[in-house]
Amino acid sequence: MADVALPRAKPQMIEDSAWTRLKHNRNWLGFWFMVPAMAFLIFFLAYPLGLGIWLSFTDTRIGRVGQFVGTENYEWLWDDSIFWLSVFNTLLYTTVASAIKFAVGLYLALLLNENMPFKAMLRAMVLIPFIVPTVLSALAFWWIFDSQFSIISWSLKHLGLINQNINFLGDTTWARICVIFANIWRGVPFVAITLLAGLQTVSPSLYEAATLDGATRWQNFRFITYPLLTPIIAVVMTFSVLFTFTDFQLIWAMTRGGPVNATHLMATLSYQRAIIAGQLGEGAAISSAMIPFLLAAIMVSWFGLQRRKWQQGENND
């Protein structure tokens, strides 16, 4: 049979619209799924930050819209001794409090990781400072360190150790020590409990092997515990530094930045200038000036973590 060339209907090509292509393109589909998260990040995280930075370049006051003034707010801050005092106070507060919180928190974590009686109760007790609302604990410390009614002064006087009240919050050095102490009290549970969680992931077999090899307790800590705990330490200390650097409630409730601005942190000075005194632009500039410090703190821990590639099977850089 001779082949008969049957006329074949030419397949009709349906041109997809751009919208249809967008709907079926896997890459675009991924994009659509990302949109809600992006919108959330933009509106709730990026926008306030951007607005704050924008405000810092204006002379906006509470009650009236401001004009763009370039870097004027920053120029005034550059020559402002109270601002620089607040920077010094913030760095001092953050460094001392974070270091002590780490030392005490690590010690408590190691202690609570051991087998001991009433361990569960002791772990719960460590959390107490963390569950008390910050303002409540600040008010308690305000009373404890009150110039006239301090329980510490009262006790020492009755023990015959001092003749007059210690001027805890009225003396610049004492006031700094007091607020740092209060911050440490409040921040230790976070460090201790998180490090304890990290410690519990370390395999006991490593310690057994090391002990069979004759390792001392210090060598166990130095060469097993510490290296394995480093990623947790990096994360904990990053958050601890961020929380301490941006602390507001403790200071505001205890001293309001006094005496003579000796405990003003950048956060409290920013609030005083922006909200109490109404100068939003200047307050925003002080807040924005915190960003480089906070970025530096994050970078340190980030790059610290990156250096621990051996944990993913690679060598240290």
Next chain:
Amino acid sequence: MQDFTRRTLLQGGTALAATGMLTGPALFDFAKAWAQSSPWKAEPGAKLTVMRWKRFVPAEDDAFNAMVAAFKTATGTEMNVFSESFEDVQPKASVAANTGSGLDLAWGLHTLPQLFPTKVLKMNDVADYLGKKYGGWTDAAAKTCKQGNDWLGIPVATNGGYMTYRKSALEKAGFKEFPKDFPGFLEMCKALKKNNTPAGFALGHASGDGNSWLHWVLWGHGAYTVDQNDKIVINSPETAKALEYCKALYDAFIPGTASWNDSSNNKAFLAGELYCTANGISIYVAAKTDASKKELAEDTYHALWPVGPVGKPTELQLALPILAFNFTKYPNAAKAFIAFMLEKENYEKWLDGAQGYLTQTLNAYESAPIWKADPKNEVFSQASKRTLPAAGIGTVGEKAATAIADFIVVDMFANYCTGTKDAKGSMAEAERQLKRIYR
């Protein structure tokens, strides 16, 4: 937010009735008659949202609530009143000013109406009506609320702060009466310390107590932050003298005043640790109402601030102006309410409820019964007359309010008194901070 009903009024009236004041039906009758003849007729269906500072004396709140309820019944105006702490009133009023909604009336501190002059309802007619009817406004009250010839708000009252002292301690120190000048006051503080019955004034970030007494010391020496043209003049020989004087006082104070906030002196005085301080009448009221403090209340007296080398009173008392926003839908109701607040039938009862915590800004109320009800109240009746505006001799407005809120003067004195800075350094820092604000 509080919605006022006849029940609210009757509840408040119970407290007022105890002091023999006009309450219940009589107050309603007055309110109705007033509403008939008032120059401002509330718009039909009017609804006012009012933000005020949080009351410190409960009886004052009762008197205020009773007045609000009577106004509501007489004019048919719905009244929603809520309170905020002193420091929160300004930011919240400002947000309302910015957004053009949320509040009809705001009652706050210092120069509140001056912060957003384009957003407030001009009160010239209300001020004129009340001023003519009640003997005119005190000078500082008018300056606080006026811009040019316009009234941006109405100065409802002044919260007066005066010397509060223990008479027995003063007598033991050899003083028959409270000193009237600066040298005498310093000698008294030294003598009190010697007897272990010290004086003490807040030198910390205490918005009311710290700012008021330190501005008194500054102005009493003829020193000011800015002059009449708002030129910064803080760095002056007069300021140096004020610093020296303040340091001498500080050395005679009870230790710890550099850390004091607004409640510290109340606490120390009522605990028997402190024998002289500057405060509103709240210390005395608290002692009077506490049965266990009867002896302390009897021994507690008040005195005017001593006069400095300038030879005239230089006090900074806390002004309490009210404003209405120009975006309110009910401007007549707002004006009517403000005028109603200050009518004699309401105002004197209200002063009575405040027990001396509030002082009139209209001259006619100098004879209000509260000032004679207890001789220890009397000095507070002069607060509005003796005070300077918050700006001192400078322009009243947002810059002056900022300087006070930013503790420029407090920090200058604290720097010197605590030895943190020398006199030159303290003045230079204050000058620099003022330049920042007045730029």
